[in-house]
Amino acid sequence: MSYPIPSKMWQRVSIVTLLLLIPSVGIAVLRQCATVAVPANQTPPSSTSTTSILPNHPDYQALQALVQQYSCVVSVQNFGTLPITRTEFATVLNACLKRSNELIATDPKLVTQADMKTLQRLQSEFAPELATLISPIDELEARNAITPTQTTRERTPAESYRKTQSLPTVMPPPSSIPSGSSVQDQLANRPASPKRQAGSGIGRVAPEPQTGSRFNTENYNRIEDNPFHRVGNDPLSTFSIDVDTASYSNVRRFITQGELPPKDAVRIEELINYFTYNYPQPKGDADGGQSQRPFSVTTEVAAAPWNSQHKLVLVGLQGKRLESETLPPSNLVFLIDVSGSMDDPNKLPLVQQSLKLLVNKLRPEDRVSLVVYAGNAGLVLPATPGSQKSTILAAIDRLEAGGSTAGGQGIELAYKIAKQNFLKSGNNRVILATDGDFNVGVSSDGDLTRLIEQKRDQGIFLTVLGFGTGNYKDSKMEQLADKGNGNYAYIDTLLEAKKVLVNDLRGTLFTIAKDVKIQVEFNPAKVQAYRLIGYENRLLQNQDFNDDKKDAGDIGAGHSVTALYEIIPTGTKSDVKVPEVDPLRYQRSGETASDTAGNELMQVKLRYKLPQDSTSQLITQTIPDDDLRADQIPSTNLRFAAAVATFGMLLRDSEYKGNANYDLVMKLATQAMGEDQEGYRGEFIRLVEQSRGLITRK
Numbered sequence: 001m002s003y004p005i006p007s008k009m010w011q012r013v014s015i016v017t018l019l020l021l022i023p024s025v026g027i028a029v030l031r032q033c034a035t036v037a038v039p040a041n042q043t044p045p046s047s048t049s050t051t052s053i054l055p056n057h058p059d060y061q062a063l064q065a066l067v068q069q070y071s072c073v074v075s076v077q078n079f080g081t082l083p084i085t086r087t088e089f090a091t092v093l094n095a096c097l098k099r100s101n102e103l104i105a106t107d108p109k110l111v112t113q114a115d116m117k118t119l120q121r122l123q124s125e126f127a128p129e130l131a132t133l134i135s136p137i138d139e140l141e142a143r144n145a146i147t148p149t150q151t152t153r154e155r156t157p158a159e160s161y162r163k164t165q166s167l168p169t170v171m172p173p174p175s176s177i178p179s180g181s182s183v184q185d186q187l188a189n190r191p192a193s194p195k196r197q198a199g200s201g202i203g204r205v206a207p208e209p210q211t212g213s214r215f216n217t218e219n220y221n222r223i224e225d226n227p228f229h230r231v232g233n234d235p236l237s238t239f240s241i242d243v244d245t246a247s248y249s250n251v252r253r254f255i256t257q258g259e260l261p262p263k264d265a266v267r268i269e270e271l272i273n274y275f276t277y278n279y280p281q282p283k284g285d286a287d288g289g290q291s292q293r294p295f296s297v298t299t300e301v302a303a304a305p306w307n308s309q310h311k312l313v314l315v316g317l318q319g320k321r322l323e324s325e326t327l328p329p330s331n332l333v334f335l336i337d338v339s340g341s342m343d344d345p346n347k348l349p350l351v352q353q354s355l356k357l358l359v360n361k362l363r364p365e366d367r368v369s370l371v372v373y374a375g376n377a378g379l380v381l382p383a384t385p386g387s388q389k390s391t392i393l394a395a396i397d398r399l400e401a402g403g404s405t406a407g408g409q410g411i412e413l414a415y416k417i418a419k420q421n422f423l424k425s426g427n428n429r430v431i432l433a434t435d436g437d438f439n440v441g442v443s444s445d446g447d448l449t450r451l452i453e454q455k456r457d458q459g460i461f462l463t464v465l466g467f468g469t470g471n472y473k474d475s476k477m478e479q480l481a482d483k484g485n486g487n488y489a490y491i492d493t494l495l496e497a498k499k500v501l502v503n504d505l506r507g508t509l510f511t512i513a514k515d516v517k518i519q520v521e522f523n524p525a526k527v528q529a530y531r532l533i534g535y536e537n538r539l540l541q542n543q544d545f546n547d548d549k550k551d552a553g554d555i556g557a558g559h560s561v562t563a564l565y566e567i568i569p570t571g572t573k574s575d576v577k578v579p580e581v582d583p584l585r586y587q588r589s590g591e592t593a594s595d596t597a598g599n600e601l602m603q604v605k606l607r608y609k610l611p612q613d614s615t616s617q618l619i620t621q622t623i624p625d626d627d628l629r630a631d632q633i634p635s636t637n638l639r640f641a642a643a644v645a646t647f648g649m650l651l652r653d654s655e656y657k658g659n660a661n662y663d664l665v666m667k668l669a670t671q672a673m674g675e676d677q678e679g680y681r682g683e684f685i686r687l688v689e690q691s692r693g694l695i696t697r698k
Contacts, residue, residue, distance in 0.1 A: 052083040090129035220264040221475040240552035246490035248274035253492040268648035269534030279318035294513040302634035306658035313565040322557040329365040335414040337434035343401035347468040354497035362386030373410025436473030462486040507556030513608040601625040643668035662692040
């Protein structure tokens with residue numbers, strides 16, 4: 001870049017790369033440089049706010065990578081998708097500089113050398129724009145060179161959940177910085193610059209964006225709808241069951257706020273399994289034995305509501321209910337995120353209210369520990385009997401947010417506490433409450449999942465409760481719960497907390513069967529093609545079904561699990577394009593084995609392990625191809641599940657939605673409400689109405 005600036009001026013501007021990361025000193029020097037660098041009658045082309053930077057520009061892509069890597073919170077709403085001005089670019093860069101300050105102050109290794117160089121390069125290129133971002137208050141603070149010395153990250157572990165008043169001190173002048181030290185060394189040794197507390201005007205690089213205007217960094221894994229498979233070439237379908245419900249309450253949050261959810265936030269199986277269904281309780285073994293299986297299996301076939309040429313097959317599992325006197329004692333460790341990102345009304349305050357509901361349900365034989373994590377992880381409450389509710393509630397009341405997030409470190413401590421208080425014949429579980437924004441400590445998905453898998457094999461399971469908006473990390477939290485033999489729920493309201501932690505408490509906390517897998521074999525004489533609705537991130541290889549080392553989903557006490565297949569009967573000329581495969585030379589496909597009943601539509605096999613076992617058990621059940629009469633009415637279970645699946649396909653704008661529309665969803669749901677004692681199905685109908693209104697306005 002070239003400006004008409006004397007060489008001596010350039011020497012002064014280049015100091016930016018050393019001083020901008022030091023808030024108090026760097027800002028003052030930077031402002032001085034920026035005000036004298038350019039003659040009054042000339043405007044550097046790069047400082048023009050109307051100059052756009054395209055998303056495919058290397059600088060744009062480099063900054064976007066930094067935002068994602070370090071979870072920078074910025075207020076430029078179109079960043080990442082549309083061209084932005086240089087001033088907007090500098091705004092995002094300023095947020096990343098602030099974020100890197102926080103991380104380096106905690107541990108210099110948290111920002112890589114490569115990223116440091118990128119930040120320094122971008123600082124130099126956008127120095128004029130960065131200078132204009134400093135508010136008058138920040139300029140005054142920079143001139144006074146005042147910054148707090150005691151931050152959330154510097155507290156002792158047991159005190160890391162309390163806010164502490166800042167103690168001001170004077171930063172050393174630039175001349176006191178050793179000339180031979182590196183930028184990273186200088187940053188590592190300087191006092192940290194925390195988020196400004198209420199009433200304080202100290203220690204910020206740039207104004208902190210308000211919650212409502214923060215850059216949205218919510219993260220969801222991409223979902224591609226399961227396609228149709230030809231039975232002649234691929235007769236087996238294998239997947240892991242899923243009892244998570246987070247997607248439904250998250251979708252509800254979007255719709256309630258007046259917007260449609262992102263397509264990838266809609267996991268249809270979680271929408272379906274948010275609701276309970278009237279499946280029978282399990283009975284004794286099929287061979288007449290007295291032992292009881294942990295769940296029953298229900299199947300049903302009906303016409304597909306959105307495509308009359310196709311059929312809809314329901315496979316429902318119902319976990320056995322446990323009576324209070326038969327529940328084992330619980331060793332629960334609450335792992336609470338009290339980092340700065342949790343300082344919103346729908347985050348930590350809602351966490352506190354939610355956990356209080358659970359505490360009120362504890363029995364004297366239960367034990368509760370409380371671990372928090374921000375800059376440090378600490379044990380706030382050692383294992384305490386459930387009878388001492390006032391002690392537990394008081395510890396929860398004292399929680400306050402502030403600091404960066406050491407998620408991995410907190411998980412390690414929580415598992416350590418759970419192991420110390422392990423109940424051999426009890427329920428040992430870590431309950432993680434967070435927005436999922438891990439960015440310090442064991443932060444990579446691989447390291448976290450390996451840690452959780454190791455503890456899972458030792459009998460300590462993980463339940464994940466998600467909170468908040470704006471920086472919510474859905475994909476990471478779902479993965480952690482899956483690997484921890486636990487469940488994953490998103491809590492957007494206190495009513496949802498009541499559902500998860502009171503109404504569904506036994507299913508949430510007490511596992512009755514683990515590693516539950518389903519494998520379906522379709523009869524090519526009856527079915528030409530099929531597709532599994534939902535469960536896209538739960539698919540397994542066919543050989544995984546018999547592999548007891550392969551992890552799968554778990555069923556809690558009283559949980560119901562529903563899976564739907566859309567099938568195209570053999571001989572039906574469907575309007576849906578089914579993938580073509582060349583005929584096989586050495587194998588003959590599409591023929592039925594001579595020793596099978598010609599009326600079988602499909603065979604369903606299930607494998608599961610009891611919670612303390614390492615060897616799986618097998619259940620096998622066939623589904624006959626009964627002719628559907630014109631007057632045959634599907635069960636309430638199937639119709640309501642079909643309504644929810646249809647709704648999910650509409651939200652995802654699925655290519656397989658056929659003739660589906662919101663009127664069809666309303667018709668199916670209203671006719672299948674049933675008793676609806678808790679009102680969840682009625683709420684679903686209201687959500688459908690709201691969504692239809694949003695579509696109409698759009």
